[in-house]
Amino acid sequence: MVKLHSVEALERKSLHEELVMRLRDILLENEFQAGDKVPEKALCEQLGVSRTPMREALKVLAADGLITLIPNRGAIFRSITIEEINNLFPVIGALEALAGELACAQISDQEIKTLKILHGKMHTAYQSKNLMTYFKLNQQIHETIISAAKNQVLSEQYTTLSNRLRRARYQANMSDQRWSDAISEHDNMISAIEQRDGNALAKILKSHLQQKHQAIVALLER
Amino acid sequence: MVKLHSVEALERKSLHEELVMRLRDILLENEFQAGDKVPEKALCEQLGVSRTPMREALKVLAADGLITLIPNRGAIFRSITIEEINNLFPVIGALEALAGELACAQISDQEIKTLKILHGKMHTAYQSKNLMTYFKLNQQIHETIISAAKNQVLSEQYTTLSNRLRRARYQANMSDQRWSDAISEHDNMISAIEQRDGNALAKILKSHLQQKHQAIVALLER
DNA sequence: TGACTTAAAAATGAATTCATTATTCAATGT
DNA sequence: ACATTGAATAATGAATTCATTTTTAAGTCA
Known part of the structure; x- marks a missing residue:
C-alpha cells in the first residue's frame, strides 16, 4: 500500500x-x-x-x-453522564490536593516565577474576556502545579482523568460570577504557593474544584 | 487453526x-x-x-x-523501582483517604457487618500466622472499603494502582513487629467505620499506608 | 585472539484475508 | 398498513501473510 x-x-x-x-x-x-x-x-x-x-x-x-x-x-x-462527572471530581480533587502538598514541599523559585507569569497572563485574558486563552492558561497553571509535585504516577493519573472531563468542558460555559470567583481563587492559590503552605494550597485546590464541579453540574442540569 | x-x-x-x-x-x-x-x-x-x-x-x-x-x-x-513505589504510595494513600471519607458518609449496616466478619477472620489468620490468608483478607477489607465509597472512577483507579504494587508485595515479606502493628491499625480502622467518622478513617488509612510504604522500602533497600 | 563486517534467523509492525456476527431492507403473510 | 422473516450487505474478530527491523552468529581481517 x-x-x-x-x-x-x-x-x-x-x-x-x-x-x-x-x-x-x-x-x-x-x-x-x-x-x-x-x-x-x-x-x-x-x-x-x-x-x-x-x-x-x-x-x-x-x-x-x-x-x-x-x-x-x-x-x-462514551457519553459522559452526570454520575461520571460526580465521580470524577472528588478523585481529581484528591489528586490535586496531594499535588499541592507535594509541590509546596519542593517547588523551586524558578517554578514559582513561571507560575506567576502564567497567572499574570491569565488575569489579562480575563480582563479582555478571552475565554479560550483563559482556558488554556488555566490548564497550564494546573499542569505546572501537578508537575511540580515531581510524581510521575500522580501526573499520569491526573492527565487521564482530566482528559475524561475535557468532554464536559466543551459543553459547559462559564457564568460571569463563576469566572470572577475562579480568578480570586487562583489569586489565593498563588499566594499559598509563594508561602509554600502545602496545607492551605491543598484546601484551596480542593474547594476550587468543588466550585467548578457545582458550576458544571448546574449548567448541565438546566 | x-x-x-x-x-x-x-x-x-x-x-x-x-x-x-x-x-x-x-x-x-x-x-x-x-x-x-x-x-x-x-x-x-x-x-x-x-x-x-x-x-x-x-x-x-x-x-x-x-x-x-x-x-x-x-x-x-516493567521492573518496579523504588522510585515508582515512592510515587505510587502517596497517590494510593490519597485515594484511600478519599474512599474512607466517602464510605463513612454512606456505608450501610450490612456492609459494616461484612467488614467486621472479614476483620475477625483476619485476626484468626494472624494468630495462626497464615500469611497468605492474611494477605487475601487484608486486600478484601481494603476493597470493601473502596467499594463502599460507591465511586466507580475511584474504584478503577485504585485497582489499577494496586495492581502495579502487587509486584512489590511478592518480594517483600513482613516483619513480626510490622505485622502486629498492622493488625492494631486495622482495629482502629474498624472502630472509625463503626462510628462513621470519615475524617478519622481517612487519617488512619493514610498512616496505615505510610507505615506499609516504609516497611517495604526498608526491606527493598536491605 | 579479538574486533569488525555481513549474512542468516528471529522478532516485530502492519496489511490483508478469512470467518463470524450484526444490520439493513425487501418480501411475505397477517 | 404493520409486523415478521430471511437474504444481502456491512462491520467486526481473529488468523495469516508480507515487510521491516533487530538480533544472532559466523566469517574475515588486523
Whole structure:
C-alpha cells in the first residue's frame, strides 16, 4: 500500500502511539459526542492506516475510559453522564490536593516565577474576556502545579482523568460570577504557593474544584 | 487453526478482554519479574491465540503501566523501582483517604457487618500466622472499603494502582513487629467505620499506608 | 585472539484475508 | 398498513501473510 497523504497526516513515531494521541484529539475536540458510533473504517481511511493499528489504538482508548467497546458492535464514544462527572471530581480533587502538598514541599523559585507569569497572563485574558486563552492558561497553571509535585504516577493519573472531563468542558460555559470567583481563587492559590503552605494550597485546590464541579453540574442540569 | 486445548484454556468472552486478565495474572503471580522480556510468540502458543489479539492485549497492559513497549523491540516486564513505589504510595494513600471519607458518609449496616466478619477472620489468620490468608483478607477489607465509597472512577483507579504494587508485595515479606502493628491499625480502622467518622478513617488509612510504604522500602533497600 | 563486517534467523509492525456476527431492507403473510 | 422473516450487505474478530527491523552468529581481517 502506498501511503500517500498518510505520510503528511501522521509523521513517523510508533504509529499506534501516534494514533492514540490523534484519536484522543479527534474524539475530544469536536467531531464526536454523546453515544455516537466511532466508525473504525472511516477513521482508517481518514488517517491512512489499516485496521490493525487502529483497533489496537481503540483498545487503549477504551482502557482509558474514553470509549466503550461492545463485542461485535464496535466502539461508541462514551457519553459522559452526570454520575461520571460526580465521580470524577472528588478523585481529581484528591489528586490535586496531594499535588499541592507535594509541590509546596519542593517547588523551586524558578517554578514559582513561571507560575506567576502564567497567572499574570491569565488575569489579562480575563480582563479582555478571552475565554479560550483563559482556558488554556488555566490548564497550564494546573499542569505546572501537578508537575511540580515531581510524581510521575500522580501526573499520569491526573492527565487521564482530566482528559475524561475535557468532554464536559466543551459543553459547559462559564457564568460571569463563576469566572470572577475562579480568578480570586487562583489569586489565593498563588499566594499559598509563594508561602509554600502545602496545607492551605491543598484546601484551596480542593474547594476550587468543588466550585467548578457545582458550576458544571448546574449548567448541565438546566 | 484448530484450537484444541485453547478452548479449555480460555472460556468464551471477548478473547482480548479475557487475555488482558489472564496476562495480568501470569505477569503478576509469578513467571515474570525485573526487566524480563515478555515473549509474545511463546504466550500466543501457551494460550492458543494468534498474535493479533495478543498484541492488542499487550497494548492495554502497557497503557496500564504493567509492561513497557519498546518500538521494534517488543514488551518488557516493567521492573518496579523504588522510585515508582515512592510515587505510587502517596497517590494510593490519597485515594484511600478519599474512599474512607466517602464510605463513612454512606456505608450501610450490612456492609459494616461484612467488614467486621472479614476483620475477625483476619485476626484468626494472624494468630495462626497464615500469611497468605492474611494477605487475601487484608486486600478484601481494603476493597470493601473502596467499594463502599460507591465511586466507580475511584474504584478503577485504585485497582489499577494496586495492581502495579502487587509486584512489590511478592518480594517483600513482613516483619513480626510490622505485622502486629498492622493488625492494631486495622482495629482502629474498624472502630472509625463503626462510628462513621470519615475524617478519622481517612487519617488512619493514610498512616496505615505510610507505615506499609516504609516497611517495604526498608526491606527493598536491605 | 579479538574486533569488525555481513549474512542468516528471529522478532516485530502492519496489511490483508478469512470467518463470524450484526444490520439493513425487501418480501411475505397477517 | 404493520409486523415478521430471511437474504444481502456491512462491520467486526481473529488468523495469516508480507515487510521491516533487530538480533544472532559466523566469517574475515588486523
